[in-house]
Amino acid sequence: MSCYCLRVFRLILIALLAFTGCKKDPAVMQPKDGELPPLPPASGTSIGYLVDGAKSLDLREDQIKKLKEIDSSLAARNDSIDTQLRSMEKPDEQQTEKGQPPPRHNNAPGAQVRTTGDAAKLYALKKANEKDSLDRAFAILDPPQQVKARQLLDERGISAPGGVNKQEVPKQTEDGVPLEP
DSSP, X not given: OHHHHHHHHHHHHHHHHHHHHOOOOOOOOOOOTTOOOSSOOSSSSHXXXXXXXXXXXXXXXXXXXXXXHHHHHHHHHHHHHXXXXXXXXXXXXXXXXXXXOOOOOOOSTTTTBOOOHHHHHHHHXXXXXXXHHHHHHHXXXXXXXXXXXXXXXXXXTXXXXXXXXXXXXXXXXTTSOBOOO
């Protein structure tokens, strides 16, 4: 009988350890006021950042409505351009000659894609669409909101109208010496 009691005791002990050892999933973390959202805007455009940051920018309902219209228009125009770019820029498929080892691959994102002059024109058009939309969006915002919006976009690496363009390279002379402004 003692052997039976020992087995029951072990079974009860294992069950207790199993139940007490389980942990609950951690609570879902919500960003606090002032923290940046972890994901890009829902629309995938820079105007989407302004719509997503409506609370921190103190936007009114009419401003949010106009920004959403600009955002959806930009997203539609960029979607059309992206579709054309995907059809143009396909990975470079090199054929190997018989008996030759396959070429060495660079697996970095976009490294195997060859761009063309037409693709460069589409990228320029996409950039112009972005600039036009940002200009229209900033025309809707009040001056204090514009300051906050520039800061919000600057934190995400997007140059806003009236802001400093970080990607601008200083002009150089033919001998490579930068020109002073």
